Amino acid sequence: MAGVNKLIKCTGEGQGQCRRCSEKGKWNRAWMSFLYQVVINDELKHGVYCYECAQELLAGATGGIINNIKEEN
Ligand SMILES: [Zn+2]
Numbered sequence: 001m002a003g004v005n006k007l008i009k010c011t012g013e014g015q016g017q018c019r020r021c022s023e024k025g026k027w028n029r030a031w032m033s034f035l036y037q038v039v040i041n042d043e044l045k046h047g048v049y050c051y052e053c054a055q056e057l058l059a060g061a062t063g064g065i066i067n068n069i070k071e072e073n
Contacts, residue, residue, distance in 0.1 A: 003041035005062050007054050010035040019047030020057070 010016065010032045018035065021028035028050055036054040038045045040061040049057065 003043070004039060005041065005058050006039045007051075007058065008037040008039065009033070010037060010048055016048045018050040018053050020049055020053040 012032045014032055015029050016032050016035050018028045018030065030050060032048075034050065035048040036051060037047075038049055038054050038057050040058065045057065
């Protein structure tokens with residue numbers, strides 16, 4: 001049985017930085033409400049990600065099939 005892949009919208013005040021952008025050396029600070037946590041195959045990935053990176057992580061993990069992504073508040 002396949003695990004769950006989904007994005008979880010971050011909540012809270014303040015700003016965070018996309019972990020993937022940061023690893024690429026790109027400065028991408030954003031308000032928490034614009035950042036996401038990523039669950040791939042039931043496993044919560046460390047860090048928070050901008051929407052674009054979160055989508056790419058999910059697409060990579062699911063072979064490009066991203067139509068079953070759930071966004072949660
Ligand atoms: Zn990013």
